[in-house]
Amino acid sequence: MKKRNMSFLVIGIIYVLSFLWGYLAFMYVDTLPAIYRFLIGDVVATLWIYICSMILKNASLYDPYWSVIPPFILIGAALYYQSFGFAVIMMIVALSIWAIRLTYNWASLWHGFTEMDWRYQAMKEKAPKLYFLTNLFGIQLFPTAIVFAQLAAAIFFIELNPSANLLTWGGALMILCAALIQFIADEQMKKFKERTKGERKCIEEGLWKYSRHPNYFGEVTVWWGLYMMYFSIFGFDLMMISPIMMTSLFLFISIPWMEKKILMTRPEYRSYQKRVSMLIPFFRKEEEQSPSIKHA
DSSP: OOHHHHHHHHHHHHHHHHHHHHHHHHHTTTTOOOOHHHHHHHHHHHHHHHHHHHHOOGGGGGTHHHHHHHHHHHHHHHHTOOOOHHHHHHHHHHHHHHHHHHHHOOOOOOOOTTTOOHHHHHHHHOOOGGGHHHIIIIIIHHHHHHHHHHHHHHHHHHHHHOOHHHHHHHHHHHHHHHHHHHHHHHHHHHHHHTTTTTTTHHHSSGGTTSSOHHHHHHHHHHHHHHHHHHHHHHHHHHGHHHHHHHHHIIIIIEEEEEEEHHHOOOOOOHHHHSSSSSSOOOSSSSSOOOOOOOOO
């Protein structure tokens, strides 16, 4: 327990320093437009996490960055533009609730620097000599870029400091509902794992009965909710590419990679794939009970 607490202390210090370096970078490039300054600060903070992950030999140091950084950037944007309208506050609060919940879920499952995400380990084993590059670009900078693409819409929204309308409310509610879906899905998975500890079983109950990845569905929905708030003011434009990119990340990279791993140890999962929607919760193709099959 003491070792785990020490790991949390170390990661806390590292993240505080990452925010400091990001802020200093933001202040240093003060001649650039604000959106580029936020991007540079985000990248510099990521590079610090990357350097520390190489020193500690664990790329999972980056894992909480996904949920920790968005509220800080949005709050920073609100302070920079002095935008404190109700719609802006609503956006920041909704996204912060998502971030706190997701970060808490990560913290409850993280056991310290002795463990690393299996996907990162696979990348390292596949090309060990190039791992310093795959870690930098694949594990850290790529996700940072994807998330910042979502936050860019939020920054433009904050800059305008608009009044709330029905779509703005709808987007905020969408973010909150998505965070609730993620919470329920994660809790159902945790209870299932506790109940079947030591057994190689898979889950097909609760939300997992109607979506193979309800937690990922919630994650994608968060960013579509954020885009809806942007859309409520700016309408259709190129920023729509942002949530499409996020959705594609899960549909074509995260989910296929996860399901390929599951099928290696649980071939019965293929039957589950045929019956249950990949992402969006939907009616099952057959209603009769079948063996419980989803990764534990």
